[in-house]
Amino acid sequence: MSNASLASRLAVPAFIFVWATGYIVAKLAAHDAEPLSFLVVRYVGVCVLMTVLALVGRAVWPRGRDVWHIAFAGVLIQALYLGGVWVAIRMGLSAGVAALIVNMQPVLTACLAHWTGDQVTRRQVIGVVIGFVGVLLVLAAKLGSAAMSGALAAPTIICFTALLGTTIGVIYQKRFVPAFDLRAGQAIQFAAAIVATLPFALTFEHFSIVWTRDVIFSMLWSIFVLSGVGISIMFYLLRTGSVTRLTSTMYIVPGLTALMAWAFFGDTLGWNVVAGMAVTLLGIYLVVSQPKA
Secondary structure (H helix, E strand, C coil), rough: CHHHHHHHHHHHHHHHHHHHHHHHHHHHCCEECCCCHHHHHHHHHHHHHHHHHHHCCCCCCCCCCCCCHHHHHHHHHHHHHHHHHHHHCCCCCCCCHHHHHCCCCHHHHHCCCCHHCCCCCHHHHHHHHHHHHHHHHHHHHHHHHHHHHCCCCCHHHHEEEEEEEHHHHHHHHHCCCCCCCHHHHHHHHHHHHHHHHHHHHHCCCCCCCCHHHHHHHHHHHHHHHHHHHHHHHHHHHHHHHHHHHHHHHHHHHHHHHHHHHHHHCCCCCCHHHHHHHHHHHHHHHHHHCCCCC
């Protein structure tokens, strides 16, 4: 097996794990830190980190229109997506339900795949649908209880907005700037996210961040692991494969998030999680595997 092939195989499970921790970290910090204020600090940290890495590594910085394309994708993928998820969880939406809503992304991506030139086969469409059913099974109980309590009003709308932001952002980036230096590109994207998020943080929040142990851990994890590692892996996968194949792997995130929420917060873990994860894995297999000739 070549090094490139091994990297691709390891990148997918690493991406799934890192991405799933994002919802746990958001819940961990939600009590002691206002979401947009927290994210502005996080964006600054990532921007500084990536700029230093780019300068030390003598990265080639994007120029001309590419800078604006990368910045616009960054506003959608970073500011709108992360802001929506963190605000929704701060408003009381559970980490599991937030993961369910945002990880409907493969459905939208498959519908819009022609924008990136991806060819979606019937087998992949079936896999997307099966994976979506598995996601619904994972969080069926949580959706039911949340709906009964009326908790799926404003936070759900915000979460769906985050879903649209990240879906359109990923497709836009794949189409207009599929390749760029990850360090320089992330520095640009997170700088754009700061510009987009800061006015809302100043208008609607008080920059209230209580630096508890949980908040400090969440900040460090968000900067170095979620953004530094997770986003880099996502961009690598975007560069080396189709958008549909990448986003289909996100179907496993709600199930893994539910497992993490059970381990960290004592959330209920029932038969629906086990059954849903099995169905989800089948759906992902159909999307990412190649049938034999």
